[in-house]
Amino acid sequence: MNIAPYLLLAGFLFSLGLIGALTRRSAILVFLSVELMLNSGNLVFLAFARALQDTGGAVMVLFILALSAAEAAVGTAIIVAFIRKRGTAEIDAANLMRW
Amino acid sequence: MESFKLVMPVVSLSVLGLGLLMLTSFAKVRDSLFGKLSLLGTVLLGGYPVLFLYSRGGAVSSAAMLSWDSLGLFFYLVCLAASLAAIALIPGYFSFKEVPGRQEAYPLIVFALTGMVVMASANHFLMFLLGLEMMSLCFYVLAGILREQEYAVESSLKYFILGVFSSSLLILGMGFIYGSTGELSYARIFDAMLTGDFRFGEPMVLLGFVLLLAGLFFKLSLVPFHFWAPDVYQGAPTPVTALLSVGGKAAALAATMRLFLEVICGSELLSRKWFALFAILGIVTVFTGSLIALTQSRFKRLLAYSSIVHAGFLALGIAAMAGGGGISPKAVQALGFYAAAYLFMNVSAFVCAQAIEKRSRMDEELSSLSGLGSTSPVFAALLSLNFLSLAGIPLTAGFLGKFYIFSALVEQGTKPFYWIAALGLLGAVIATFYYLKVLVILYFPSKEQIPAPPPKMSPESWAVLLICSFFTVLFGVFPGAVLALADIVTR
Numbered sequence: 001m002n003i004a005p006y007l008l009l010a011g012f013l014f015s016l017g018l019i020g021a022l023t024r025r026s027a028i029l030v031f032l033s034v035e036l037m038l039n040s041g042n043l044v045f046l047a048f049a050r051a052l053q054d055t056g057g058a059v060m061v062l063f064i065l066a067l068s069a070a071e072a073a074v075g076t077a078i079i080v081a082f083i084r085k086r087g088t089a090e091i092d093a094a095n096l097m098r099w
Numbered sequence: 100m101e102s103f104k105l106v107m108p109v110v111s112l113s114v115l116g117l118g119l120l121m122l123t124s125f126a127k128v129r130d131s132l133f134g135k136l137s138l139l140g141t142v143l144l145g146g147y148p149v150l151f152l153y154s155r156g157g158a159v160s161s162a163a164m165l166s167w168d169s170l171g172l173f174f175y176l177v178c179l180a181a182s183l184a185a186i187a188l189i190p191g192y193f194s195f196k197e198v199p200g201r202q203e204a205y206p207l208i209v210f211a212l213t214g215m216v217v218m219a220s221a222n223h224f225l226m227f228l229l230g231l232e233m234m235s236l237c238f239y240v241l242a243g244i245l246r247e248q249e250y251a252v253e254s255s256l257k258y259f260i261l262g263v264f265s266s267s268l269l270i271l272g273m274g275f276i277y278g279s280t281g282e283l284s285y286a287r288i289f290d291a292m293l294t295g296d297f298r299f300g301e302p303m304v305l306l307g308f309v310l311l312l313a314g315l316f317f318k319l320s321l322v323p324f325h326f327w328a329p330d331v332y333q334g335a336p337t338p339v340t341a342l343l344s345v346g347g348k349a350a351a352l353a354a355t356m357r358l359f360l361e362v363i364c365g366s367e368l369l370s371r372k373w374f375a376l377f378a379i380l381g382i383v384t385v386f387t388g389s390l391i392a393l394t395q396s397r398f399k400r401l402l403a404y405s406s407i408v409h410a411g412f413l414a415l416g417i418a419a420m421a422g423g424g425g426i427s428p429k430a431v432q433a434l435g436f437y438a439a440a441y442l443f444m445n446v447s448a449f450v451c452a453q454a455i456e457k458r459s460r461m462d463e464e465l466s467s468l469s470g471l472g473s474t475s476p477v478f479a480a481l482l483s484l485n486f487l488s489l490a491g492i493p494l495t496a497g498f499l500g501k502f503y504i505f506s507a508l509v510e511q512g513t514k515p516f517y518w519i520a521a522l523g524l525l526g527a528v529i530a531t532f533y534y535l536k537v538l539v540i541l542y543f544p545s546k547e548q549i550p551a552p553p554p555k556m557s558p559e560s561w562a563v564l565l566i567c568s569f570f571t572v573l574f575g576v577f578p579g580a581v582l583a584l585a586d587i588v589t590r
Binding site: 045074 | 283
């Protein structure tokens with residue numbers, strides 16, 4: 001199986017997430033971009049698991065999916081707490097502490 | 100029986116965590132009682148497995164993906180001690196009347212401890228990732244547990260976003276290593292490394308390891324990945340800061356050491372290449388951390404930069420461990436000792452931070468320590484003792500930790516190692532300045548400053564401070580016991 005297209009797609013997703021995480025100003029969108037990066041890791045695992053005909057990588061993906069669900073739960077809770085405190089989800093509002 | 104031995108620590112800690120969680124929701128246990136109950140439970144259910152496993156000589160299995168060997172058990176002890184300190188410090192830090200329903204802090208600490216010990220003992224990528232995430236998720240929540248405090252919420256948000264970012268790098272790195280070697284367990288990856296038969300060539304394995312280590316560097320707060328540390332350390336409740344600076348770092352150190360011992364060091368392709376990386380990162384971290392720390396005027400942020408500097412010394416220790424081709428047992432021992440020394444002196448320093456801090460900013464200006472040497476002599480003496488240890492003055496554990504790291508570097512006996520040891524020593528000298536600055540404020544207040552009132556501390560805080568200071572001195576004079584435990588390779 002030719003896995004190059006899958007790796008390229010994963011690379012594309014990863015770059016997209018990275019750019020989003022660095023440029024977006026809303027905490028929710030930054031979090032979403034980071035999740036995109038996580039999913040590119042998932043795609044890499046799946047592509048290799050398929051190419052190697054090995055279930056190990058596919059099992060990893062299942063666990064990573066569960067982890068990202070847990071992260072999403074904690075993350076949205078933290079963002080909600082932040083919005084309650086500051087009235088906005090802008091990352092720039094997190095400016096109490098510098099240096 | 101054999102398989103029970105392997106999962107027992109995890110089961111025992113999870114049962115404790117779940118039990119405490121149930122108690123918070125279903126039984127109305129008084130807060131003071133609940134704190135004591137958590138402490139007792141962690142001593143019993145957390146301490147029993149480690150004693151049991153030590154008495155049986157550990158347990159290793161690649162099928163269970165865990166190895167409770169001397170490395171895993173040593174760092175189990177370090178993380179357990181840090182968690183106990185955090186649990187003991189919490190009642191003195193926030194009353195639960197002030198923040199209703201915050202009893203979950205105790206089970207969260209227990210779950211974080213479970214994650215740390217799994218991370219330190221994992222010999223498979225899956226278990227390593229699960230341990231790391233279990234620890235980190237608990238830390239994100241714990242950092243923001245005082246959700247009425249703007250600083251706490253902000254630190255939690257920053258920690259969360261950067262933490263998830265670093266895990267995604269780590270997962271991608273694991274993916275590339277998996278793709279090239281076709282394996283996930285450390286022992287099998289090691290075999291694949293020995294044969295050097297990579298499906299997609301050498302660069303992909305290297306890329307995988309770089310990404311994986313980048314994720315670990317974030318947890319260790321080495322310099323290009325340190326930006327979260329000062330903000331999180333300041334904003335998080337101080338007992339939590341003590342836990343995540345000691346326990347989190349120790350677990351990440353253990354995971355890095357295990358990667359080197361079980362995967363990287365055996366391979367000609369990799370081991371020497373990492374020496375330069377860790378040496379340079381270590382030196383850069385020590386210098387950057389020290390220079391920024393000199394400009395700090397607040398107590399917890401100063402400690403944050405100090406912990407970044409200590410991470411730099413740990414990186415130098417890893418360079419000594421891996422650099423000579425093969426593993427240096429002495430460097431491994433030095434790293435273990437440094438982690439234990441760091442545990443005691445850093446926890447004491449954070450107890451002092453907790454005693455003087457103002458809730459409105461989760462921190463306090465250094466100037467408010469002025470004259471405590473005369474108004475509160477015992478407190479000031481213990482604080483100075485631990486700061487001297489952090490600075491690396493002889494007769495303290497901190498000195499011996501640095502001494503062992505540098506002697507392991509010098510023992511490698513080639514020119515680059517001498518250079519690195521020399522640069523590291525120079526960094527250590529710069530680092531003494533900001534510790535001594537605090538001592539000057541304590542004992543030689545300026546004329547116009549009114550001496551600060553003695554800090555208010557709960558009996559538990561005093562107990563933690565006294566015990567940790569005792570060990571800082573004890574292991575500075577008689578290091579034998581820790582050295583024997585930390586002698587990981589030859590045991």
